[in-house]
Amino acid sequence: MRILLVGAGLSGAVIGRTLAQAGHDCHVIDSRDHAGGNCHTERDAATGVMMHVYGPHIFHTDDAEVWDYVNRFADFLPFQNRVKTTSRGAVYSLPVNLLTINQFFRRTLRPDEARAFLECQADTSIADPQNFEEQALRFVGPDLYEAFFKGYTEKQWGCDPRNLPASILRRLPVRFNYDDNYFFHRFQGMPREGYTAMIRAILDHPGIATDLNTPYDPAMAGQYDHVFWSGPLDGFFGYRLGRLGYRTLDFERFDYDGDYQGCAVMNYGDREVPYTRITEHKHFSPWETHERSVCYREFSRAAGPDDIPYYPIRLVREKALLEDYVRLAQATPGVTFVGRLGTYRYLDMDVTIREALDTGRDFLARAAQGRSPAAFVHAPL
Template sequence: MKYDYLIVGAGLFGSVCAHELKKKGKKVLVIDKRDHIGGNIYTENVHDIQVHKYGAHIFHTNDKEVWDYVNSFVEFNRFTNSPLANFEGKLYSLPFNMNTFYQLWGVITPEEALAKIEDQRKELNNKEPQNLEEQAISLVGRDIYEKLIKGYTEKQWGRDCKDLPAFIIKRLPVRFTFDNNYFSDRYQGVPTGGYTKLIEKMLEGVEVYLNEDFLSNKAKYLELADKIIYTGPIDEFYGNNLGKLEYRSLEFKTDIIETSN
C-alpha cells in the first residue's frame, strides 16, 4: 500500500503531524523503533504513579491556541516546576532567584544579591571567556558556578567544564524576585494520567507500527510513501557521513521508595 505520508517517530511532533494530516484526509503510517508510542515523553503507570520513562517533561507555553489544542485531547494539571538542587547536603532553589541568593549568601534585597554577583564576576578581569567555566563565572560568579552549574553540566556532557566551549551557555537566567517558578509561561502543566494518554488520543484512527527501525531498511521505507516526516537523529539519517553529532548524555536510575508522599 502506498501512503501519502510516512512519519518516522511516534513522539509529540510525529503524533501531532499524524493527527492533523489524518484530519485532512491523508493516508498516514507512523512507525517507531521502540515498543511503545510517545517517544521521549512516554509515561507508564508504576504503583499508581505516572513515571516519565525518559526524564521529566513539563508542558509550557504562552500561546493560548497551543494550550487549548493539547487540552482538547486530555486534561492538564496545574503543575509548577520549582526544582531544588542538592549540593553537599544543602538545598538551593532553581532557577537562580532571590531565594537562591539568600540560601547562598544570606542577602535579602536585589541590590545586595547583584552586588555579590558583580563582585565575583570581576575574577575574569574582563577577559574573553575561553571555555564554559569562564563563561559561567563571567555571567554569575564563582559561587553559583561551583555549586549549581559545574556538577550538573559535567554530568550531562561527560567532560570537564574547562573542556566545553563557552557558547554552550550564552546566558543564564537570573531573577531578582522570590519566585521559584522555573518557567515564566502563562500556561504550564502535565497531562492528567500521563503523556501516553495524550499521544494515544492524537493517534486514534492512525495506522501505527512499533518495533520498526526505519534506518535498518531505509530504502524499503522510502518507497512506502510520497512524503517522509523523519523525527530521529539527523546525523544517523545520513549515515553519519559527516561524523556523529555530540549529544548531552542522560543516565536513568530508578528507586522505588516506600513512603506515603
C-alpha cells in the same frame, strides 16, 4: 497522498494529524513498543505512580496555539517545576534566586543589594564571555559557579565547562526575587493521564494507521509519496559520514516507602556525587496520592551506537559534521527531517509541537502550489 511518518513521538503524531485532517493517508511507525518517544509515560504496576520512563518532561510554553492544541487531546492540570539542589551538604533553591543568594552567603540582602553584591563577586574583566565558565564567572562569580554550576555541568556534558558555549548558561537565569518557579512561561502543566495517552489521542484519526515494534526499512520509502523522518539525522543515511555526538542518560531506579525527597527534582552539584539528579516521580502528579514512591538516580555519559540519544552536543566537530549531513539531506528528495533528532537540536516539547504544526502546514501549502516538500522546514544550522 500516502505519507510515511517514522517515529510516533510528538513530531510524527502532530504532523500526521495535520495531514490526515487534510485528507492524506498517513502511516506512523515506531521501532519501540509504545507511542510517545522519550515523552513516554506509564503507570507503574507496583506503586501506581505515573512514571516518566525516559526522564521528566514538564510542559511549559508561551505559545497560546500550542497550549490550546495539547488541551484538545489531554486534560492538563497545573504544575510548576520547583527544583532544589544539594551542594556542600546543604539544600538550596533553583534557579539561583534571592533565597539562594541569601542562604548561600548567609545574608539578608534586598533585591537591589543582591544585584550590587553579585556584581562585586563577578569577574568584570570578562567583557565578552566566550564559554560557559566565563559566562558564569562574569555574572555570578566564582563561589556560586563552583557550588551550583561547575560540577553539575562537568557531569552532564562530560567535558570542561570552558569547552562549552556561553549560550548554555544563558538559559539559567539569576532572579533577584524569591520566585523559584523554574520556568517563566505563562502556560505550565502536566497531562492528568500522562503524555503517552495524549499522543495516542493525537494519533486517533481514521486517516492515521499506527504500527509499533516496526523499524524503518529504506525499502519502505518506495511505497509512499513522502517520508517524514524524526529519527537521528545521521541514522537515516546509515551514519555514512560518521556519527553525530550525543549525551545519553542511565537511570538507576529505587523504590521508597513514603516521601523520599519532598520534591520532584533534586540536583546534585558536587562533582564527587556521580549522578546529576534524583527525580521522584509521584511529585510530577501532585493531584495524586501514593504511599510508596519511585525515584530515579540520573547519570549522564557519552552515547554509544546502541544507546538512546538525548542531548545533541553541537560542539565544533559536531557542527562541521552536521553541515555535511544537512547538505546530504537537502540533496535527498522525498523526505523531510523533523524534531529533535531529525534536526539535531535540543527542543522543548512546545517548540517540537510548534515546528510540527508549521511543517505540516508547509507541506500542505507546497502541495497545493505543486512544489516539492522541503528537506527542513526549520533549519538545523
